[in-house]
Amino acid sequence: MYEPIRTKSVHTMAGTADFPHRSREEELDIQLAGHLAALLAVTDELRELEPSAELDVAAERLTQQVTRLRGGHPPVRAAGGAAGREPLSAGVHQRAHALAGRALVVAASRADTAAAILAAERMDAHAGAAGVTGAAALAGR
Template identity: 80%
Template sequence: MYEPIRTKSVHSTMADAPTDFPHRSREEELDIQLAGHLSALLAVTDELRALEPSTDLDTAAERLAEQVTRLRGGGTPVRAVTSGAGDAAALHERAHALAGRALVVAASRADTAVAILAAERMDAHALSSVG
């Protein structure tokens, strides 16, 4: 009644899937994600430094840049060049949210140094957005 299949299927299955593309480990993916969150936090920190110069923000920017460099295997982060115009309260809220995201990823990655830094930045930005 039916003729037997004589050719290989054109549809790939999981068993037939090619392995010629690079795979990253979970740790590598978390490193990439964490470096992205910290880079975004660094950009917002640089914007805040232009609006509200302080040694706390300078120190935070240096520490963030060090961690991004470490996570990227030595690649230095791009730094924001800002005009100093903007809403400081909105920037503090954004920085707080970014630090929270970094904290979550750092905790899942078990990166204590970044988790501590992110928690410190959350506290600093929470206080600054209120006061």
Template identity: 70%
Template sequence: MYEPIRAKSVHSTAGATDFPHRSREEELDIQLAGHLAALLAVTDELGLGAEADRIAEQVARLRGAPPARHAGLTGADPAALHHRALALAGRALVVAASRADTAAAILSAERMDAHTAALHDAHLVGAS
């Protein structure tokens, strides 16, 4: 019923292997650095200096350069910021576990615990 394809695919290009490809670990490094950088921004906004510095160290390790730190405040509700930080730390933990990055996984889990505790203390768990 169907004839076999006799011509080269229009989707393949000559020299398709000439451009560099990133490894799975490099892709996970990029994802993890991105999640941690977003967590850093929220942590900075919450005014958690020492914790933010620890996150910045991990971002610098992954990216090979210190992260840009944003000093501007959005004026967001602290509960919303803690919920966002909790979600970001969870994403970072999943990626850190995927790439077997113990330091980032421990840091992410600690941040999840801290933001969960902050939400419990303020009786805000599940409020968003």
């Protein structure tokens, strides 16, 4: 009355060799590269609003880290996005500060010293530019 099942179930984990898995380190690399790429995009936006040699150096260092984490694939960069609009640079610095903080957390959990140092430096730079201090950040919450 019943016909036997002839194929393996797609719901079992018996054949894990054909199921794609990534290690924790690979997942953290992907996450860190994403945070740093987002920080690079905001840095490029700031470079258009407030051109400076410091932001140019930061963008180059971010590009190097993202390229390293992505196995040699450089990040895609936008060209000329801020022209025609007038965002408040303090708000852009606050976004950059938050992104650098996220990158710092992931870099620390991954034990990536180079990325953690870069993220911490960018946090400091954007905190100063946005007028965010430790006491001001806590009072704003």
